[in-house]
Amino acid sequence: MIIIKILFGLAVGFLFGFILTRTGITKYPRVMGMLLLKDFKIMKFMLTAVISSMILFHLLGDLGWLQVVPKNLDWGKLVGGLIFGAGMGILGYCPGTMAARIGEGKKESIFAVFGMAFGIFIYALTIKPVKTLFLSAEVNGDISVLLRINHWFLIVPAAILFGAVIFFLNKRFSDNNRLQ
């Protein structure tokens, strides 16, 4: 059983890393280009994946093949999100791309792996105050339950909105990164 877990982890990671690198999502100027609002290839890639998997997840969920479990909202999502975003801006990549970059020969990302693990270690040390400050109250994360509507009334508008964003970005900005 443990072998299956290891092989599954490796296989998912391999395919994910291959796609990220092959699509050019891991490049430092691309990530900075997105945060500087000059190069939107990553955004288009991400929103395409979100639209497609959003429809698939809920379709399969309705068929009873899997269960969609939305994450709840607490203050940790906002505060942690801002801390994470600051880290992403300073580093120029996020955790998944960090690992793929090591395979591409980007040596500094090796140090970032240990920094990231150390950040989680510090989180563990501060869990007591963090729990009372940010994680004590939470809101159900399922928007369709909150609004008491069928989830397809959210999926279709969300897909149209994300699609419109992709269409606009694609018209307005080229994928040729010219950051100097």
Add this chain to the structure above:
Amino acid sequence: MNFDNSKEWHWFKGGILVSLLSVASYFIFAAIANRNYPFGITAGFGYLAGKFGGLFKTLSANPVIQRFAMKPDAFIEFFTILGLIAGGYAASRITGTFAAEGIPDLWKRHHGPSLWKRGLFVLIGSVLLGYGAALASGCTTGNILQGWAHLSLGSMVAGISFFAAGILVARILYPRIRGEQ
């Protein structure tokens, strides 16, 4: 200067393939870890932190250390990280873009070649990345690729926060960037 992106896949192709991987792995994860668990990366780094924390007796009752050291998803995601390294290597060999690099070129042009300076920023950035991902219970993969697709309110807030803070920091680091089309 400009980087070579002629061999890159189109964003549409990459996006569709990632969505298929994301949905397929969700299925298999449910089968082998006995729960629906979105695929992510953060818990894999948490596994390292959990094993490190396990070295200290005083931390044996810490809930975060325990969770990451024991739960099957952290164990699996640790191997996902190793897989990511191999995947990045394979793809960069195929396209011929594999190249040993210390500091990114763009950083060098704006902030100089100092290893100490970049090293300090990498250290601060990666620690913030780890802390933030743990607090927001997920990184870009868990909160956007999975969370947005699940239409979760928590992930919407987390994802928007990622970009809000990232855009601000990028502006501060590169106030005079040029890159008009």
